Amino acid sequence: MTTPAPRRPRPLGILLTVIAVLAVGVNLRPGATSVGPLMTQIVDAYGRGAFASGLLTALPPLIFGAFGLLAVPLSRRMGLTGTIIASFVVAALGLLLRPASEAFALFVALSGLALLGPALGNVLVPAWIKLHGGNRTVGLMTLYSATLAIGGSAASALAVPLAGAAVDGWKDSLLVWGMVIAVPVVVWAMVLARTGHDFPPPPAHGEIGGSLLRSPTAIALTLMFALQSLNAYTQFGMLPLVLTDAGISPARAGVLVAVIAGWGLVGGLVMPTVIARVPGLPWIVGGFGLLNAAGYLGLLLVPTVSPMLWACVLGIGGFAFPTAIALLPARTRSPLVTARLSGMVQPIGYLLAALGPITAGLLMDATGSSGVVLWFLAGTGLLLAVAGFRVGLPRLVDHEIRS
Known part of the structure; x- marks a missing residue:
């Protein structure tokens, strides 16, 4: 598989780097953790039972695992930054469309798309920080780990309050995260303008290809x-x-x-x-x-x-x-x-x-x-x-x- 020749990147700057890590870290978990507190309302709305609840509970790790296997091959072609942006665009579509799903199968399928961004981001963001972080790698990993926890817990805590008392309030609650995820798309588009195709190059002595x-x-x-x-x-x-x-x-x-x-x-x-x-x-x-x-x-x-x-x-x-x-x-x-x-x-x-x-x-x-x-x-x-x-x-x- 050939990799596009990278153009000379422009420096990201500490402020843009921090904002990029913050934006992506906060948005890697809400697509998954916002569903659990609303599980009863969602399952009841589609007339489903315990199996549906179990399926939605197991869906995040299954999607994270299956789509995560595609992260490195895709980023060889599109670069780390380009792949992260593309995956979050798809995730945004899934988050925005799934509350309007009339059928449970469509809700599950769109939930899978909503988890695509996190699935690829899980794998690529640590490598992106290693590539672009330099001597700030430890600090950026600290920020990344903390914002993962904040994003996941905030989405879980806010799910029910955002739903309110309406019968179909769960739809409005889930829809919020489709709008919030626009933030990393915009921020990382700015990053892409500076980095271009940024898949890590092999070391000077050749690619480390051992298993x-x-x-x-x-x-x-x-x-x-x-x-x-x-x-x-x-x-x-x-x-x-x-x-x-x-x-x-x-x-x-x-x-x-x-x-x-x-x-x-x-x-x-x-x-x-x-x-x-x-x-x-x-x-x-x-x-x-x-x-x-x-x-x-x-x-x-x-x-x-x-x-x-x-x-x-x-x-x-x-x-x-x-x-x-x-x-x-x-x-x-x-x-x-x-x-x-x-x-x-x-x-x-x-x-x-x-x-x-x-x-x-x-x-x-x-x-x-x-x-x-x-x-x-x-x-x-x-x-x-x-x-x-x-x-x-x-x-x-x-x-x-x-x-």
Whole structure:
């Protein structure tokens, strides 16, 4: 596959770079997280049941995984910036059109288009930051991780208030994010005017073409990302039910899940700097998996003693997500390898993560017990600890795929 010859780029400037990362980070999650709080209204509007709810819950990781596999091949032709803009234009169309869908199948299809921008952006933005960030890479990754959390939580928190009391208010609520997503399209069009075709060039000694499957670090990071994403999507989809079965009120369960998610903002602000400055990462990164296991066991064995404590333990364990994102540029030297690594870790990770809610549902159906879900998640926490420990070792993927 040939790549267009890049023209000489113009400097982006720190202000435009920061605005670009801020605009894209805030808009990568609302298309997915704005649906959950409105799930009952949406499903009822189409006369559907539990299967429809499960399908919409599993759709984001499935789309993130399937479309994410296309990110690197597309960006070779269109450049990183060009691909991000094109995907967000398509996403905007999906977000704007899906509230008017008369059929549930069309709503699902347009939801898939709405998730196209995030699917490609997930993979390409870390590589874009590595390519254009220079000595500001750590700061930009911090901003990116934090705005991911802000965008996702804001869309979830605002979904119901934006819907109001009207029966079809959910349509207006979802429509808002189709208008908001116009912001990154405009900002990144300005970026494209300066960067042109900006797919990372190969190093001076030639493209690093070794298989990522030869890199233990790449494999461990893929497993780490898959396991933390599996936990996150299962928490959002199944944990409220598990908590209510344990005797916690539905309102309290909702608060606890929100607390777990809220810690993600702290992790996004802290972990990129920790990764850049702290040498002893294996025990820190592996420790997030142990915290996940401890939080689930606490909810299982003593759920009503201090559920807020266990929610905070799980929230800190959720630092594994911003850590995995920050490790994409930190464990690579060449922006090209960053793009390739991100194109492996995130799509495969998200596809595997979709198995979490499905497995949890099957376990509950088979046993009639919500406790078995907590045992299952605690086990994944231990596996996450092992993968995180390996990723924490100071190894570069560039070196491993050459050996």
